[in-house]
Amino acid sequence: MNTWTTRAVTAATASAAALALAGCGGSDDAAGGSGAGLTVVAGFYPLEWAAQRVGGDRLDVSSLTPPGAEAHDLELAPQDVAAVAEADLLVYLEGFQPALDEVATTEAAATAWDAGQAADLTLTAEEHGHEGETAEEHAEHAGEEPAGDGEALDPHFWLDPVRLASVGDALAERLAEADPDGAAGYEQNAAALRADLEALDAEIQAGLAGCAVDTLVTGHEAFGYLADRYGLEVVGISGLSPSQEPDPAQLAEITALVRERGVTTVYTETLVDPAVAETVATEAGVRTAVLDPVEGLTDESAGSDYLEVMRANLATLQEGQSCS
Numbered sequence: 623m624n625t626w627t628t629r630a631v632t633a634a635t636a637s638a639a640a641l642a643l644a645g646c647g648g649s650d651d652a653a654g655g656s657g658a659g660l661t662v663v664a665g666f667y668p669l670e671w672a673a674q675r676v677g678g679d680r681l682d683v684s685s686l687t688p689p690g691a692e693a694h695d696l697e698l699a700p701q702d703v704a705a706v707a708e709a710d711l712l713v714y715l716e717g718f719q720p721a722l723d724e725v726a727t728t729e730a731a732a733t734a735w736d737a738g739q740a741a742d743l744t745l746t747a748e749e750h751g752h753e754g755e756t757a758e759e760h761a762e763h764a765g766e767e768p769a770g771d772g773e774a775l776d777p778h779f780w781l782d783p784v785r786l787a788s789v790g791d792a793l794a795e796r797l798a799e800a801d802p803d804g805a806a807g808y809e810q811n812a813a814a815l816r817a818d819l820e821a822l823d824a825e826i827q828a829g830l831a832g833c834a835v836d837t838l839v840t841g842h843e844a845f846g847y848l849a850d851r852y853g854l855e856v857v858g859i860s861g862l863s864p865s866q867e868p869d870p871a872q873l874a875e876i877t878a879l880v881r882e883r884g885v886t887t888v889y890t891e892t893l894v895d896p897a898v899a900e901t902v903a904t905e906a907g908v909r910t911a912v913l914d915p916v917e918g919l920t921d922e923s924a925g926s927d928y929l930e931v932m933r934a935n936l937a938t939l940q941e942g943q944s945c946s
């Protein structure tokens with residue numbers, strides 16, 4: 623009797639173990655069967671777009687920032703954290719989305735790739751605007767002072783197409799490490815991406831060469847790298863993040879600067895409440911126009927991808943800055 627019971631239990635345990643092994647083997651085959659098909663999770667739109675362009679068919683790319691959501695203030699749901707942990711590669715931008723910085727460290731230490739390394743982040747901005755300062759003055763102390771100490775590194779590198787091209791090249795190298803069979807394809811795709819971005823750069827360079835107004839007044843300080851490349855000076859009404867709201871004294875300063883410099887257009891942004899920019903425009907008696915920092919795409923975006931939205935931005939800037 624005793625012996626019989628023991629044998630029965632043993633048999634049941636053995637068959638459960640066999641089932642478990644079969645289940646395990648099955649899922650391993652499914653995950654490893656295709657060879658490529660890497661899963662890439664990107665922090666927000668421009669990184670998602672670059673990864674899609676460089677990866678082509680070999681990658682399954684998704685973005686953690688839903689269309690229409692404000693990218694800076696990204697909040698991660700448990701399933702997002704799981705997606706980061708399971709991804710073959712996390713493409714993110716250190717210092718841009720605080721919620722993701724933390725998860726990159728805790729959940730993806732070996733698979734997180736910071737686009738900022740290749741983007742050559744050199745610009746800083748004060749936590750609140752730096753009104754009245756010339757580009758030269760700002761460049762001087764931006765070069766001297768490390769980030770911190772009232773200054774923060776400007777993360778918005780993708781608004782400079784040349785920096786985004788460098789990120790594409792570096793991403794191709796990182797992907798080749800993860801998937802050596804795809805290396806040649808990644809390199810080719812990154813070169814095609816670079817060609818598109820350099821063509822865009824040439825168009826913007828030509829389009830903004832003869833502008834009557836050099837001061838660019840925008841909702842938040844997203845356009846520093848664009849201004850830096852094309853010889854404009856950016857004055858952000860909010861700080862580096864749209865959630866840094868200006869106080870009345872700062873608003874008055876910006877309004878005075880708009881009048882002094884003959885600014886005709888203050889730019890509001892997609893995905894950011896236009897109220898503060900509209901207040902400045904009304905106070906100074908100038909127009910508003912919508913400029914897109916390309917932090918996310920929606921159905922209302924002025925184009926279906928990064929290149930189209932940047933060309934729409936160029937057209938908006940040519941009119942707003944009175945370019946010939």
Ligand SMILES: [Zn+2]
Nearest residue numbers: 844862863915
């Ligand atoms: Zn921004």
